[in-house]
Amino acid sequence: MKLLLVEDDAALHTALHRSLTRLGWNVQVCDDGRAALGRWRALKPDVVLLDLSLPGRDGLHILAQARDEGLVTPVLILTARGTVGDRIAGLNAGADDYLPKPFDLDELEARLRALHRRQSESYDKSASNPHDGKTISYDKESGAILHAGQVLELAPRELAFLRALMARPGQAVSKERLFEAVFPGLQDVQFEAIEVVAYRVRKKLQGTGTTLTTLRGLGYLLKLPS
Template sequence: MKLLLVEDDPAMQTTLQRTLTRRGMQVVACADGARALDRWRATVPDVVVLDLSLPGLDGLQVLEQARAEQLHAPVLILTARGAVGDRILGLNTGADDYLAKPFDLDELEARIRALARRGAPNEMPGETAIFCGMRCDHDSGAVYFNGQPMELAPREGALLRALLAKPGHAVAKERLFELVFPGESDVQYEAIEVVVYRLRKKLADTGAQLVTLRGLGYLLKAQAA
């Protein structure tokens, strides 16, 4: 995924660029509104994360001009302005989503990926987006890491495919059990934990982490540095 990050706070820009790059995104960053439009035209990003308070052109001016130029990439406004009126103004100007500072990095990633899915009608059928170097070919059932097929048992593959379909989102244990053990009524419910344990070891070198959320299920997220 190609992401344009427009953020004028140096510390925030560095943190977001490092974090989102580590989570499998190609991040182009800039710190002012005029340059943002140039980068937007040149890079054709999949998603734009746009701060409102920028030198030169502010975020709303950037967004208004971009939409006037038929630059259609989905836009997530990221700003300290949290008033309802500011959110409405941003959305009416052409933004697709709005996240107020301070925010959770996992939520930011999830919102970015949701916008990318929404704005990618030409994505190849049968494949997931790449997450931590992994992608799934649903037609064959194979999961690839950095272009090479992963060695997975059938149940490990079923579990990983389900988690890769919604990275950063919790998938209920009950739903995973149905996908990993379809129609196997004689299998104990706790058997899913054995598959999770085995898959977790095989993900150790991928940069992805299989997280247990007690009472909710499991999710796949990028490992912290």
């Protein structure tokens, strides 16, 4: 499991490198915001652990550009900025999870493994349902969702929503599960916000042969063409 740790505090990244390596992670460290995107592209990590206050370039700008480029690697923001506004800004920029400093190492590792597991489930489902041009598929190499060889233009939350559904094709996925995938740890977002994301995804699926069905009391179901 490859982890890119973007953190400029030498004592902290040394301690995290040592601890996470012992737990089985292959940890690569970047301590300069200006070099972070280049390392991200080159390493193709399974998870990115990203600080926000970095020399050269702010972590939020790094994250926003990565998502604009189609880099969908799960990102856990690790920062001393712990206000609700900071959490919302990070999640809006495309983060998958948020852990304020100081933190417990066991909790950090549990969250990292949860992000990696979620991503791996999506990959496994994609491998068993290869892209045939008739439906949408998840491209493991780029992290994009494709249709007819073209990348579907999706915002980070729309992508997280679709990834969660594609991990269970033909099965109902509850709104609660989808909410956690799209808004992880964000308690100030109203539950109905998942319906807005579903509406946007449904519009973007038009013409792909794949439909998003609402199952009252159960959640949502992704129907792939036969």
